[in-house]
Amino acid sequence: MRGWWREMAGLVLPLACGGCGRPRTPLCEECAWQLGGRGPRRARPCPEPAGLPVVFAAAEYEDAVRALLLAHKERGVLGLAGPLGAALAGAVVAAAPEALGGAEPLLLVPVPSARRAVRARGHDAARRVAVAAAGALRRSGARASAVPVLRQCRKVADQSGLTARERVLNMTGALGVVKGAERLLEGRRAVLVDDLMTTGASLVEAARALRAATAAGPSGCVRTSAAVIAAPPLSFGVDHG
Numbered sequence: 001m002r003g004w005w006r007e008m009a010g011l012v013l014p015l016a017c018g019g020c021g022r023p024r025t026p027l028c029e030e031c032a033w034q035l036g037g038r039g040p041r042r043a044r045p046c047p048e049p050a051g052l053p054v055v056f057a058a059a060e061y062e063d064a065v066r067a068l069l070l071a072h073k074e075r076g077v078l079g080l081a082g083p084l085g086a087a088l089a090g091a092v093v094a095a096a097p098e099a100l101g102g103a104e105p106l107l108l109v110p111v112p113s114a115r116r117a118v119r120a121r122g123h124d125a126a127r128r129v130a131v132a133a134a135g136a137l138r139r140s141g142a143r144a145s146a147v148p149v150l151r152q153c154r155k156v157a158d159q160s161g162l163t164a165r166e167r168v169l170n171m172t173g174a175l176g177v178v179k180g181a182e183r184l185l186e187g188r189r190a191v192l193v194d195d196l197m198t199t200g201a202s203l204v205e206a207a208r209a210l211r212a213a214t215a216a217g218p219s220g221c222v223r224t225s226a227a228v229i230a231a232p233p234l235s236f237g238v239d240h241g
Contacts, residue, residue: 019065027068030064031064031065034063034065035087039090039094040094042054042056043197045232049200049204051207052200052203053225054226055226055227055231056092056095056225056227057091057227057228057229057235058087059229061230062233065230066230068084069084069229076122081129081131088129088193088227088228091229092108092137092227096191099144099189100141100142104188105143106144106145106190108130108134108144108146108190110129110130110146110194111193112126112150114156126193129193129195130148130193134146147181150175150210153174153175153176157170159198164199167198167199167202171204171205172205177210185222186219186221186222187217187219189223190222191227192224195230198232203226207224
C-alpha cells in the first residue's frame with residue numbers, strides 16, 4: 001500500500017529535481033550530468049578488502065548524486081529509478097564490456113538490503129534500480145536480466161558506525177544464494193549491482209556467496225564483477241600497487 005501511494009503521488013504532486021530541488025523537473029540537466037556525464041570509472045576503496053571483485057562506478061558520491069540516491073532510497077522518489085538505472089547500466093557495461101551485442105546472457109545480481117530496511121522504506125531500492133538497469137541494457141542490445149538470487153542468512157548490524165574492518169566482519173557469512181538458483185548462475189557472467197559502495201564489504205560477501213554456491217557445479221564457477229551507481233571520491237584513481 002505504501003509503495004502504491006508513492007507511485008500515485010508521483011503523478012499528481014509538483015515535480016522538483018531530486019538532486020538540487022529545481023522545480024518542474026524530476027532531474028535537471030546539471031544533476032543528470034553529475035550522475036552519468038563523466039562516464040563509469042574503476043573504483044577501489046582504501047583499504048581495499050580481500051576478495052573484492054573489479055568494481056566500476058558511474059559517479060562520485062557527493063552533492064547532487066548523494067541527494068538523488070537518498071531521494072530514491074529513503075524518500076521513495078520512485079521516478080528516479082529510470083535515470084539511476086541508466087547510470088548503473090553504463091557501469092555494468094564497463095564491468096562486463098562483452099555484454100553489448102554478446103550472445104551470452106548477462107545476469108545483474110542486486111546486493112540485498114536488510115528486510116527491516118526494505119519494510120521501513122516501503123520498497124527495495126537496489127532491486128528496483130537493478131531492474132531498470134537491465135531494461136536499459138536490453139534496449140541497447142544486451143541479453144541482460146535482473147536476478148535477485150541473494151538473500152540475507154542472518155541479521156547484520158547497522159554498517160554506518162563501523163570501521164572498514166568491522167564491516168567486513170559484520171558481513172562475512174551473512175549472504176547466501178536462494179535454493180535452486182545455483183543452476184541459473186553456474187558458468188554464467190554475473191555483475192553484482194548496488195547503489196553505493198563505501199568500504200566494499202557487502203560486495204566482497206556477495207561475491208563470496210556466489211562463488212560458494214557455484215564452485216562445485218558441473219558448468220563451473222560463476223564469473224563475477226561489480227557495478228555501482230556511486231562511490232566516494234577517494235575511491236577513484238587510487239593505486240594500491
